[in-house]
Amino acid sequence: MYTASGKSDQKDELLTQHAQLVKKLAYQLKAKLPPSVEIDDLIQAGMMGLLDAVNRYEDSHGAQFETYAAQRIRGAMIDELRSADWLPRSVRKNMRDVETAINQLEQSLGRPPTEGEVAKQLNLPLDEYYDMLGDCSGHQLLHYEDFSDSSENGDHFLDRFLQDAKGDPMQGMLSAAFKDALIEAIDDLPEREKILMGLYYEQELNLKEIGAVMNVSESRVCQLHSQAIARLRANMKEQSWTGAA
Template sequence: MYTAKGRLDTDALLTQYSPLVRRLAHQMIAKLPANVELSDLIQVGMMGLNDALGRFDANQGVQFETFATQRIRGAMLDELRGADWMSRGNRRQQREIEAAVHKLEHRLGRVPIESEIAAEMGLSLTDYQDMLGKVRGTQLLYLEDMSGGNGDGDEEFLDRHVGDAEANPMFRLQDRRMREALVAAIEALPEREQYVMSMYYEHDMNLKEIAAVLGVTESRVCQLHSQSIARLRSKLREW
């Protein structure tokens, strides 16, 4: 697109490619905790798009959308790193919950209930549920955990889980055996947690909508979601 004077029409291109920014932001926000605002990612993504417009060189043989996607994702990742979006302590607590679930499943031979997980961690039920609300289970899978990655580095963590499509866990879930393992793990969840996962991931319902269906608070839905993630990750570690 060019202006009447033959110059690149930046405003028109920003408008044309703004849906790309929104799409990438929505893909990324689905893997991030509640304290990350979608509007912030979109704003930063638009800055990345503007940067792409200024740097793009058609002579390099790369399509603009491909080039812009890389710049937009890069801008979003830089923002997330700078904002320290998820503390190391929260990630440690996530792993502690998963470890407790894993131990109990092997010891009991069944899915443990919340009070049992809390007791295994040496916490009261209230404190355990508070922890679930804080960690806000963010990713369905950290596939690198299953191949030796420890996820301790903030930059490495972001690059692995919210980077380009080929590093995206959902991309790799196209593998048939992984899908089958995931389906089996979901079917093993307690009924209420299955409902939460179905409404959240299959029907794109938000926490408020799910809470209304289940007749509980939004914070309780958040707890159930975090606990579901911990259970699934525990199961899939064995895959």
């Protein structure tokens, strides 16, 4: 294993050896993002992250270069997404509306609402609700706006966890309270969505592979994933409200 503490040819060798790692990580990330995100932009940002890793890495770090480089590459790609503001404001608003509808229905019904019930709460035909979920591909459990000092509505679902962590969002995410709340929220998902989340995040299958396992189309998997994320955010936000009381 070469290190970046040697000559320039050693650095060039590291760049050449790990260029494929950049592409691999870029395609893994792209699978979780909307079609509007260009793979070339992720690869370009990832190569900058790899170059930064090559320039910074030393044996004294006590880690294999590939492990260290992967962290830098992912970080550079995420920074690129952040600067590009890749999730449109309209999509964020739609998903906030879905989260609110789910939360209201769970409070009144005492159970997770069906898709038809959520659509009715939103005053949408079921087909339009499905289209909304499909358009929200790339909706994530956490967004950068969740780490801001305040959201558009004056609150967000990290409130309690940030308070527990003295305002440090990273510590909030690592806290036992956050992890326990997330586990509880996942356990409360409808069975099909719970299975989907396990296939996606634990087994790291892509949408097409999940569709084959669940015997549904790739677009249907995308809809179910968006809805599961909305349920998790609604559930955890409710926990934040009640937990802060």
